Amino acid sequence: MSNLKKVILWVLILGVVAGGIFTYVVYQTIFADNTAFNNDQAHIYIESTAGFNDVKEELRPLLKDLDAFETVAEKKSYVGNIKAGHYVITKGMSNNDIINTLRVNNVPVTIRFNNQERLEDLAGRLAAQVEIDSLTLLEAMRDPRFLAEKGFNQANALSMYLPNSYQVYWNTSPEGLREKMWKEYENFWNQERKAKAAQMGFTPLQISALAAIVQKETAKADERPRVAGVYVNRLKVGMPLQADPTVIYAKKLLDNDFQQQIKRVLYRDLKLDSKFNTYKYGGIPPGPISMPDISSIDAVLNYEKHNYYYFVVNVENFGYHKFAESIEQHNRNRAAYVRWINEQGINR
Known part of the structure; x- marks a missing residue:
């Protein structure tokens, strides 16, 4: 074999080897597993203002080779096209898989909230679960134009939010979140529930306000229809509701202090000048004193006769509670309670 042929052969061999190495490196960079976590999944949260460096910092503890990820991200034009949201990457994913996921697979999160007393409390609870900050969300919740359009006001706006679990995008806007809650409210107040409220002579907003009182009065779900029946009976004959939880709420509202703990309502509290004080003002308060459960709303709609x-x-x-038809019977029941509460030394 001539020297020329030998040179050509070696060049070919080296070319094949180099090509193989190149192919291997490309494959490893793009298609090989680049995850470094032990769990089956890892959750990524990319903010709306995030740049590629922010994404890298989020991924740094989760990847074996961050430089390889950056190389592929540049090749796939992801570096300048960041998408905010919540993403889930699974163990064994390649850089190619991860970038494809970060481009299109924004996964909804489950938000949960229970019985909040004010919109401020609800905004704080939700802000801990989505990207929006609590002040921005609260501003959207209180927007007078939005409230008027949906039939609410500042006093009853809390009624629109029903304690439950909901699916939303982590990077949803304040407007998007409140619209989601409005649609859930509309779905809840179907024709059957609206018809029951109308038959009772109340609006859905009045039912929610009454349900909030019922829920504050008793933690026992099986007793709520009976408590609701008491209040419905009072309203029918024009009696004031005289619900202690409304006095407690009125005091907190007037003091601008919702952190205070009030275990006993005093006689002087009954004179507090607030539309929420059902000892001083008749009828149903202008809004809920807390966010009632769905079960409490249904307890009012299906009150015990x-x-x-x-x-x-x-x-x-x-x-539980003792119920009475007459004031004489009630006073006897109440005397036993007053003796007990005095024995406990509860003064406030």
């Missing part, structure tokens, strides 16, 4: 007008804590079966 009876002849009770009064109830007080049952000191023989705590958590």
Whole structure:
């Protein structure tokens, strides 16, 4: 074999080897596993203002080779096209898979909230679960134009938010989140529930306000229809609701202090000048004193029909109440409660 042929052969061999190495490197960079976490999944949260460096910092503890990820990201034009959201990458994903996921697979998150007393509390609870900050969200919730358009006002705006679990995008806008809650509210207040409220002579907003009182009065779900029946009976004959939880709310509102703990309503509290004080003002308060559960709203809509007008804590079966048809019977029941509460030394 001539020297020329030998040179050509070696060149070919080296070319094949170099090509193989190049192919291997390309494959490893683009298609090989680049995940460094042990769990089955890892969750990525990319903010709306994030740049590629922010994405890299988010991914740094999750990848074996961050430089390889950056190389592929540049080749696939992801570096200048960041998409905000919540993304889930799975163990064994390649750089190619990860970038494809970060481009299109924004996964909704589940938000949860329970019985909040004010929109401020709700905004804080939600802000801990989505990208929006609480002040921006609160501003959107209080927007007078939005509230008027949907039939609410500042006093009853909390009624629109029903305690439950909901699916939303982590990077949803304040307007998008409140619109989601409005649609859930509309779905809840279907024709059947609206018809029941109308038959009782109340609006859905009045039912929610009444349900909030019922829920504050008793933690026992099985007792709520009976408590609701007491309040419905009072309203039918023009009696004031005289609900202690409304007095507690009125005091917190007037003091601008919702952190205070009030275990006992005093006689002087009954004179507080607030539309939420149902000892001073008749009818249903202008809004809910807290966010009622769906079960509490349904308890009011399906209230128990009876002849009770009064109830007080049952000191023989705590958590439940003793009910009475007459003020004389109620006073006897109440005397037992007052003795007990005095024995406990509860003054406020």
